[in-house]
Amino acid sequence: MPWLQLIIHTDRRHADAIDDALLEVGAVSVTLQDDADQPILEPALGETPLWDATRITGLFDADIDTAAVSLELLAQLPEPPTDLKWEQLEDKDWEREWMASFKPICCGERLWICPSWQAPPQADAVNLMLDPGLAFGTGTHPTTFLCLQWLDQQALEQKHLVDFGCGSGILGIAALLLGARQVIGVDIDPQALLATRDNATRNGLPTDAMPVYLPADAPTPQADIVLANILAGPLVELAEVLSAQVVAGGKLCLSGILATQAETVMAAYPAFAFDPVAQKEEWVRLTATKVR
Structure with missing residues (x-):
């Protein structure tokens, strides 16, 4: 038309x-x-x-x-x-236009994010087949890419994670494909929960591998790793909630943060020892270990 x-x-x-x-x-x-x-x-x-x-x-x-x-x-x-x-x-067929622009993304030594409608470029890699639907998260944004790159470097075997602000499910599903035992996904958007469920199924994961919840319904687990790729303001506001979900010696991975906001966000998490800041363009990723 x-x-x-x-x-x-x-x-x-x-x-x-x-x-x-x-x-x-x-x-x-x-x-x-x-x-x-x-x-x-x-x-x-x-x-x-x-x-x-x-x-x-x-x-x-x-x-x-x-x-x-x-x-x-x-x-x-x-x-x-x-x-x-x-x-x-x-x-134009705008859906096809968008699909043509979404290409496979290499996020480290093992992990690739691949559109569900294309064959993976490396069949023997850890290939996450993704259709984000209406939810945020394809791996193209610097914040998502930085988190995926970090996950690729972790020993995730049998780990329990929380993906707060799961969006398309990309981070939690990547963790599961890299060896994690279970990921709890939380998001304020019901469309994100649908997208996460669909993408988990698309990647052959069992239904109980990544249960998803709205915040009001979410459990408060003790997790080995908590992921939160949202925004600096909510990360500060939720600091007490997110900190309490990390076990002693567990890890935190935060993104959606501008470089100018890094110090403010880190100050909200006094129980954690932070690693050097990772930056891509104007965005940063903060990772830390719970020390008290």
């Missing part, structure tokens, strides 16, 4: 009004993007921040009257934008 998109360059002050007006005049979706290379890497809890320079794109059916829509849109806005640009959007 062909589409038209209306592109508007604006600023933070006018973005919400334009967003609402586009929906009022018939846009089937509205996308807001950074228009000046100003990344927002970790918004505060409950915040939906916008960029100083914002590009807004409204998506419309191709058979609309663009002139009429433009006039109606401008009439709704107290400060109408001066730059409206209509473009035809190429009709």
Whole structure:
């Protein structure tokens, strides 16, 4: 099905009004993007921040009257934008486009993350076959890659783990394929729990190898390793909960943290001796051993 998109360059002050007006005049979706290379890497809890320079794109059916829509849109806005640009959007199978961009990823000496629709490049490696669905975690993001790289280096045989913020299940499933005995997955998103179950089954794991829970329903096990690839703010808020789940001498692996936030996160875990910080781009991974 062909589409038209209306592109508007604006600023933070006018973005919400334009967003609402586009929906009022018939846009089937509205996308807001950074228009000046100003990344927002970790918004505060409950915040939906916008960029100083914002590009807004409204998506419309191709058979609309663009002139009429433009006039109606401008009439709704107290400060109408001066730059409206209509473009035809190429009709694509967007699911296939995404699938084509997801390639196998080598995460160490043993471990590969492979799209479930492609054959693994090394049949004798530890190959995690992944379809993330709507959940976070493919191995392409620096935080996930750093955690997978660390897991590849660990002796996981018969270990019990917790994967807090399990997303697609990628970290917990990797640990199981690398020899762990059981992983408990926890996530606030029910879609993540579905994705984790599906990916565990896809990798031939028994149903009891990685039980998954919403936080309110999760047990509080004593684990050899606790993994949490979320964000710095929640890692600080959850420090007491996560620390209590690690056995004496057990390990902690934290990510989703910007390099500038590392000291703050480490300070929230006084019972742990931290290893040197591992960094990829602006993101870091923190690993530590429980010493008291």
